Amino acid sequence: MQLARVTIGEKTSVVAKDGGAIRDVTAFFASDDFVQTLASLSVNETLAPNLASYPEVQPDVLTWLTPSARPQRILCLGFNYRAHAAESGRAVEPPQFPTFFVRFPSSLVAHGELIEAQSASDSLDWEGEIAVIIGTAGRDIPRERALDHVAGYTAFGDDSIRHFQDHSSQSTAGKNFDRTGSYGPWVITADEVPRPEALEVKTFVNNQQVQHGRLSDLFFDIPAIIEYVSSWTTLSPGDVIATGTPSGIGYREDPPRSLHPGDVLRIDIVDHMSLTNEVGFHAAPHTKDDNK
Numbered sequence: 040m041q042l043a044r045v046t047i048g049e050k051t052s053v054v055a056k057d058g059g060a061i062r063d064v065t066a067f068f069a070s071d072d073f074v075q076t077l078a079s080l081s082v083n084e085t086l087a088p089n090l091a092s093y094p095e096v097q098p099d100v101l102t103w104l105t106p107s108a109r110p111q112r113i114l115c116l117g118f119n120y121r122a123h124a125a126e127s128g129r130a131v132e133p134p135q136f137p138t139f140f141v142r143f144p145s146s147l148v149a150h151g152e153l154i155e156a157q158s159a160s161d162s163l164d165w166e167g168e169i170a171v172i173i174g175t176a177g178r179d180i181p182r183e184r185a186l187d188h189v190a191g192y193t194a195f196g197d198d199s200i201r202h203f204q205d206h207s208s209q210s211t212a213g214k215n216f217d218r219t220g221s222y223g224p225w226v227i228t229a230d231e232v233p234r235p236e237a238l239e240v241k242t243f244v245n246n247q248q249v250q251h252g253r254l255s256d257l258f259f260d261i262p263a264i265i266e267y268v269s270s271w272t273t274l275s276p277g278d279v280i281a282t283g284t285p286s287g288i289g290y291r292e293d294p295p296r297s298l299h300p301g302d303v304l305r306i307d308i309v310d311h312m313s314l315t316n317e318v319g320f321h322a323a324p325h326t327k328d329d330n331k
Contacts, residue, residue, distance in 0.1 A: 041055065042064070043225045053071060055090060061095065061098060067086050074190045075108075082228060104149050110279050114141060114278070117138040117139070117140060118134075119283025120252055121256065137267055147221055148220070151315065155218040155219060156320050156321070157219070160200050164296075165198055165250070166198055168282060169195065173274045173275065176274060180265055180266055185264075185269075192229070193227070197284060199219070200216050227312070236260060239252070243304070243306075252285025257282060261282065
């Protein structure tokens with residue numbers, strides 16, 4: 040099943056995809072932050088058989104929200120695809136440990152919202168990814184039980200301000216400009232994905248495909264990621280883990296290419312969903328100098 044958080048009018052709601060229809064299933068969940076309760080509910084056994092009884096809503100009355108309302112952690116892997124590691128000048132042999140950085144919630148917007156190019160640098164670059172959303176809390180999770188802690192999967196735009204990312208060996212600044220990334224719109228529930236390694240991501244800029252990868256191409260697969268992360272922090276329902284981007288980033292083109300206002304970025308989890316955002320612009324506020 041595919042579920043999403045939206046607003047309908049002024050009300051935050053949960054909707055489900057029912058073939059070509061969208062249904063308001065808010066009444067099924069104890070909270071609009073459905074990933075917090077998803078693990079305790081068997082949606083395929085209790086919601087799916089009765090889905091047609093829930094009211095249909097038209098897409099034009101929806102405003103999409105990010106899938107996880109209050110994630111305690113947004114963790115992102117760097118250089119987790121062999122081809123992306125190669126284009127970035129990294130060794131293509133599997134590293135001993137995964138590379139992580141964090142994103143703040145303020146750096147991410149929902150499907151259909153503007154992502155923002157920045158006045159501080161014209162180096163906004165795309166990174167299409169597949170993200171895992173945690174459904175069951177856990178610490179020291181062994182890999183053989185890791186997928187039991189997954190609520191589902193969603194599309195993720197880990198877009199970056201490259202010049203700031205290159206200011207040091209740490210990626211925090213370049214990854215956390217406000218409203219530069221996105222994720223959503225849907226969460227594919229984990230029961231619909233028995234083999235997550237088969238999930239496929241494609242990235243398009245103005246309908247031109249620029250990236251393509253499969254989770255089977257990762258250095259560290261999802262069980263390994265969850266096992267490693269949970270060795271040093273307790274994962275909580277709603278936490279988001281972006282699994283890494285395949286090759287094809289604009290910064291490694293010759294000459295380097297970046298996103299500009301008016302461009303449209305689309306990230307597909309093939310056969311499941313599209314995350315689409317137009318690029319807008321964030322201008323630094325003008326500060327008046329009263330001495331002049």
